[in-house]
Amino acid sequence: MELRTALVVGTGLIGTSAALALRKRGVRVLLADRDQAAVRLARELGAGEDWDPDAQLADEVDLAIIAVPPAHVASELLELQRINAARFYTDVASVKAEPLHRATQLGCDLTSYVASHPLAGREKSGPGAARADLFLGRPWALCPTEEADPEAKATVLRLIELCGANAVEVSASEHDRAVAVVSHAPHVAASAVAARLADATDVALGLAGQGVRDVTRIAGSDPSLWLGILSGNASPVAEVLEAVAADLADAASALRALAEGDGTATNDITQLLKRGVVGHDRIPGKHGGPAPSYAVVQVVIGDRPGQLARLFQVCDEVGVNVEDVRLEHAPGLPLGIAELSVQPDAVSMLAEGLRERGWEVP
Template sequence: MHTAAVVGTGLIGTSIALALTGRGVTTHLIDHDPDRIRIAAARGAGIPGLPPAPVDLAVIAVPPSHTARVLADHQKAELARTYTDVASVKELVHAQCLALGCDTTSLVGGHPLAGRERSGPLAARADLFEDHHWVLTPTPETGELALNRALELVSLCNAVPVLLEPSEHDRAVALASHLPRLVASLTAARLLEGTDHAVRLAGRGMRDLGRAAAGEPELWADILAANAAAVGPLLAELGADLQSAAAALTRLAGGDPRPQGEALAELTRLLRRGAEGRSRVAAPHGGPAAQPPAVLSVAVGPDRDRELARLLGDVDAARLDLEDVVLPDGTDTPAPPGGTVALLVTPDVADPLAEVLRGRGWSVRRRPSTPPTESR
C-alpha cells in the first residue's frame, strides 16, 4: 500500500491516518468539517483534500448511519481501488451498501476495537490500535485484493485481525461493547439525582463506569440504533436479572426473616454468575483470558501466627500483590512443623515473588496453577 484516503477525521479516522503516515503511506484527509481536517493535518496525519488519482485504499470513518451513503458517493467518484470502513455495526451497513448499489467486491467491512474517552482529531494517537483486535467482515462477494488491502491496513496499525461474518460481529459487540456502554450510561445518569455528598463519595467503581459512559451521546445513539436487533434482547435479559435483584433486595429490606434466606441465595446466585462471566473476559489489548493463579508453597514453622505475619510483611515489602492466601491444614490449631502456606498470585508475579522470598530466607516451591479448595 502506497496511498490511502481517510474519510472522517475524528478519533478513529485520524488515528488511522497517523498510523499510515507514520509507516510511509501517503494519506489524504477528507471531512465535511474543514477545521477537523486542519487539526488532523497539523498533527501530521496527512494531506488535506482529495487525491489527484485513485488511492490504494479508502477508509470510511463516519458514523454507521452515514457509512453506506458516504461509501457510495466516493465509489462513484472513484476515490480508491478498494474500501473499508470502521463502523461498529456491520450487518445493517452491508445491507444498506447493497441497497445503494455499492460495489461490494472492492469493500471489506471493518471495526477496530479501540477507542478513548475523548473524541476528535486532537485525541487521536498513532498507536491507538496497537495489539487490539480489528474485526474484518468479508462477504462471499469480497474480492481478494480488497481483503488483502484491509489486512495490510490492520498490520500497518499494529492491530490483530479477526475475521467474522457481519451478523456474528454484531452479536459479539452487542454483548461485549454496546450493552456495557448503555448500562454504564444509565448507571452514571443516576448521579444526576444524587446529593453532593453521594457524588463526592463516588469511588473507583463509579469512576470506571463514568469513563465507560464518556463519549459522544449522538454517536452512541447512532450505534445502538443500528444494532438494535442484537442489543435489545440482551437488555431485556439484563432487565430480568435486575428485576430479580430488586425483588431480592426488597425482601431483604422488609424485615421478615422467613423469605430472607431465599432472597439472599438469589442475590448470591446473580453475583456469582457475574464473577463467573468476568473470568471469561480477555486480558487488555487482546491477551488471553484470565489464567488460574500460580501457587507458591512457603514452608512455615510451628508458630503459625508469627510466621504468617513475617511472611506477609515480606510480601508487602516486595510490593507484589497476592490474590489469596491458603493457610496450612487444620487452621484452627497451630500448624505442625513442616506446614506450608499457599500464596496465590497471578502467573507473572510468581517468579519475582519467589525470588524475593527466597532471598529473605523462606523455602518456596511453585506448585501447579490449580487453586486450593479452601481459603481464608
C-alpha cells in the same frame, strides 16, 4: 499486499488514529472531512495531507478508509465509488450489518469493498484524542462478503497489520451480535448507572470511590455519536439489555424480600454475583487467552510532576515488569494510591525495592 497511499474520509478519533498509524509506517495519507476544522487539526497533528478529489487519480490511492457514523457509510461509499476515488474501500464503523445492507440497496460495488471494525476507542472523541498506537494489540473485525475481491481483502488485512491490530474474520450479523454484548449494551448500562449520579447528593458524590469511576468511565462519551451506533444495532442491543434488566429486576426483588426478613433471598443475589465472576474471568487477558491472575502492589504516590516516572524507574531497577497500573486519588489531598499489577512471585522483590528507596508501601 502493498499499501502505499490511503484516503481517510472522516477525521475523528478512529479515522485520525488510523491515519497516524499509517503515517508512522511510511504510508502516504490523504485526509477528507466535511468539517474542515477537523481536517486542519488532523493535518497539524501529522496525520496526512488534504485530499483533492479533482486532482487525485484512483490508481494513486490503494485504499479508502471510511470513518463516518454507521448511518452514512453506505452513501459515502457510493459517492467515493462514483468518482472512482480508490482501488478498494473499507469502513471502520462499529455496526456492520445495516451499512452493508444499505450499500447493497444503493447498488454499491461490493467487489471492491470489505467492511471492517477496529475494537478500540476512547471515551474522548475528535482528532485531538487520536493516537497512533490506539489499535496496537486490539482485535479488528473483518467482514468480507462473498462478492469481495481477494485483493480487496488482502489490502484491508494489510491496513490492520500496519495499524498493529489483530484481524478477526467474522460475518456482519455475528459481529453485530458480539459487539452488542461486549460494547454497545455495556455502554448503555454504564450510562444508566451514571444517570443515577445526576441527582445524587453531595454527600454521595463525596464518597465516590474507584468502583463507580470504573463502572461509569465510558458514560462520558458523546451521546450523539452513540445514538448513531445504537440505532444501527438496535435489535441485538435490545436483546442484551432485556436480559440485563431481567437480572437486575430479580436482584431488586430479592433485596426487597431480604429487607422484609426473607433470608433465603440471599441465594438469588449470590447466584448473580457468582455468574458475574464467571463472566468477568472469561474476558481475555492482554495477550489473548484466559486472563492471568496478577498480584497488586499498592504504593502511596504524591500528586506532583515526575512521580510516576520515578516509580517506574524503581520497577526497572529491581527488574519487575508492571503488567497494569491504576491510580486512585485521595479526595482533597495531594496524593493517591498507585496500584501496580505484577506477577505474584515479584511482589516481595518490588515491595522491598520500593521501601528501600523511600516509597510508602501499605
